[in-house]
Amino acid sequence: MTTLFIKNMVCNRCIMVVQNELDKLGLPAVSVSLGEIVFEKEPSLEEKNNLAEALSALGFEMIDDKKSRIIEKIKNTIIELVHHQDNEAKTNLSDILSTRLHNDYNYLSNLFSEVEGTTIEKYFIAQKIERVKELLVYDELSLSEIAFQLNYSSVAYLSNQFKKTTGLTPSHFKQIKEEKRKPLDKV
Incomplete structure (x- = not known):
């Protein structure tokens, strides 16, 4: 193989x-x-x-090269956790990455920061916020259901992180997206 x-x-x-x-x-x-x-x-x-x-x-x-492969595996693991395994990641991200990539988390963290210019944690948060945006646009889940699905400790914590990252509250983001969308019969 x-x-x-x-x-x-x-x-x-x-x-x-x-x-x-x-x-x-x-x-x-x-x-x-x-x-x-x-x-x-x-x-x-x-x-x-x-x-x-x-x-x-x-x-x-x-x-x-080996370093690029490791970085890509880190990114793919985070994307898989955030976008494809709803509410399954109850374990620490550092433990998951160390186990899956068979490396010490400090090594992975330092390598990621050196190559990507950001931390693993910031990348993870960015992926989670993108997932929140996606779920808000779908408009099928309440904010508390989204917070639960993405393992936030509270809706307030999710809202604060969302605002810190995007500059908007989740409800304002949702309102803006709804204003931009036209009903099908108006397209």
């Missing part, structure tokens, strides 16, 4: 697009997940180059 690491894969649609490119190129993969493609046997240099070119045209990038 051999693994190729891909940068900028952030959702299930990305996985589908990468899988589609692999199919077009005739490269059978054992699995495709966020940031990774696992092959039974290592693709040839020509196959790797063709894949890199096809993925680059779609906004993805193959990662070769």
Whole structure:
């Protein structure tokens, strides 16, 4: 088994697009997940180059160096936790990252800050706020349900973090989004 690491894969649609490119190129993969493609046997240099070119045209990038792979794994783990595993992350983020990436959290934290220019915590908060925005726009959950789903200790804490990050309260953000949306019959 051999693994190729891909940068900028952030959702299930990305996985589908990468899988589609692999199919077009005739490269059978054992699995495709966020940031990774696992092959039974290592693709040839020509196959790797063709894949890199096809993925680059779609906004993805193959990662070769170890530090970049670790950074991408950190990002993908956080994205998976925030966007795809509602209310499952009761454990500390530092414990989750250390366990999944088989590295000391201090090393991961320092590396992330050095390469990305921000902390893991700030990146995690930014992802959570993006998820809150998404859920507010869907308008299916109350703010207290959103706070529970994203493991906030209270609605007040969520609201404070949202305002600190966006400059708006959640209700003002929701109001602005509703004003910009036109009813289907007016489009």
